[in-house]
Amino acid sequence: EAGVTQFPSHSVIEKGQTVTLRCDPISGHDNLYWYRRVMGKEIKFLLHFVKESKQDESGMPNNRFLAERTGGTYSTLKVQPAELEDSGVYFCASSQAINSPLHFGNGTRLTVT
Template structure:
């Protein structure tokens, strides 16, 4: 079974540009999450989708960040315009509606560098 896949693995852009990160969850997982870890800080929750609906977006830092999950499958996270402080690793995770172990399955992350 394929795990959570994220693309790109690393993106380098200049301040003011736009970047779109993509996450493909494990097939059949209705719950999809975005987290990020900026340099030297903890991994922080950004938002949670249940299928195509945003269940909780309380962690989104500002309106430069837009997450979508059209059709309830893959998700994209767009940063527009990117700022220096957006640099970090963006993790996507997914889980089943009811996971026996309560775990989230994480991808390898997308590293974003804003110059």
């Protein structure tokens, strides 16, 4: 079974630019999550999709972040316009059931200069 894949693995952009991160969950996993880790701090929850619906987006920092999961398959996370404090590693994870362990991708390391 293919794991969770994220693209790109690294992205370096300038402040004010736009970046779109992509996540392909494990096939058949209805639950998809986005997390972010900044500078060795805790891995912070951003949001949770069940199929194409946003179940919980309480962790999204502000309206510069937009997550979508059209068709309930892959998901994108767009940051527009990017700020310096958006730098960090963005992880995507998926799970079969809502109470099941999470399967993580390798993350996208975003650097905003």
